[in-house]
Amino acid sequence: MSDALLNALAEALADVVISIDTCDDDVLDPDTAVKWLETTGSLLDRLPPADRRELARLFRRTARRRPEGARRDELLRIPDGFGLDDDQHELYCDAIEHIERRFVATVRDADPAAPVTTCPGWTFADLVRHHGTTHRWMEHLVRTRACERVRSREIPLDLPDDPAAFPDWLARGADSVLGMLRKVDPDTPMWSNGADQRVAYFPRRLLFEALVHLADAELSLGREPSVDPGTAADGIEEFLENLPYFSWLAEPVSRLANGSVVLTATDTGASWTAGFGERGFRWSKSATAAPSACVEGPAGDLLLLTYGRRSADDPRFTVTGDVSVLTSWLAATAF
Template identity: 40%
Template sequence: MKAVEGWTHVAYAEAIGAEVARMAKAVRDRNPATPVRTCPAWDLRELVVHTGSIHRWATAMVRDLAPQRYERAEMDLGVPELGGNLAAWLEAGAGPLAEALRGQDPDAPMWAWGGDQRVRFWSRRQLHESVVHRVDAELAVGIAPEIDEDVAADGVTEFLDVLPYARWRPELADLNGGGDTISWQADTGPAWLITLTSEGFRYERSAAPGDVTVRAATAGDLMMLAWGRRSHQDYAVEGDVKLLQWWVDRSAI
């Protein structure tokens, strides 16, 4: 099964481990009470517990081809006690997740919160979940994050693919318009053009300018912008800045 950007289900699954290892390295021997400024309600411990719990939750659902959502609060996820080795616990969840994903047919139906109700949703989603929270951890401890370009290019597209399904965010219902366009462009080549229509938004891979255009050095910069890990004020913006701020305020998930 080919995914956008040429990725496959197996390639997504195998890329997760490297991201989890990078996150574990960032948090190892750090103060777990360190604030995570990109997730204001969390400290480093809560960030790691969330990420490792999501990995284990997804592992169980993929393993069982769950037809319905499992309740994480009802699962024993082995979260370490205060003072426990968070980095080791986080790393320990990556292998079983990748193994569960590789062991299933990517086209097998199962519950997913996105539009693609198949196993393949989870390989892609868990890669980018891991990337974004690795970035959170690095920013919290003062490491300048970098995202591999091939990962980031798919990560921006995945954000736009899942955004309409984040139903816990009622603000998403406002993401419509009369043809207004928002362009995200990276100096390394990847570019996206978002068009607001009366029925919502659509996007295409295009370097055409928009009513507002954001220019960043890399696709990684644009992925961090999409997921709210960096501000548009960090980049060159041309055109209708109010339109961009309107999008940012309503597309945060």
């Protein structure tokens, strides 16, 4: 079956499901609507996991072809409504595919020699080379099921001589690592430089690596990054989970005086507390009663603040408490 036919069938099914789900009661009897949707769900339940993942991916592609708005949001909820989202590993891979395409398109239009304003001393060529190296490093680690650290400088890069060819090189690396991640069991044990010592660690890490560096490119071109609030919240937690394993962050954090910082997302309501000092680093998915400093703002902007791509005095944020503690924390955790 061709990709065109598969995409057409997925789009048709998605539109029928949304039409049934949102139809007025005086047009379609609610009991009949529920029966039709339950029958459809029962049929989809019989599909093998790989086919369910593929269908979820096709539904998301259908949604992303639509303009932003209520209809697009309803389409994006279909995989969850039918329970197609049981495989978090594949969800991360789908998200990476989308972000990497945006990344490649963004850097393709940029002068390789132009500065990256959020990474002092870097040009766009440096940014692309760095991210493309990450692709090849992760692909090598997962392919070989590495049981110990492998330095990125030990991996063949096949980097073109001409920086103008870097975007195509970047795209090839993204396709390669995604192909590898999608065919390996995420529960496979292996070495990682983070908390999760399984293959499952790598797509989640790569997603936020790509998101932050896409933001680097967009900000440097005078564009405003757009990060889904739920994805951003997961990114903040991924950062806090892995911080103790990233020596270049853990060491400066270990030298901080006693304090705590609370981040609160105004769009999702989620909060996180990071504590540090004599008791060592610790974090929780809640707001403590008396933190040293608090920052409130949209989840996407908090993620960029966490990675040092936004400053605490940005008007997007409301900061209360001891600003010096917050400043020290952000300086120590600059990624």
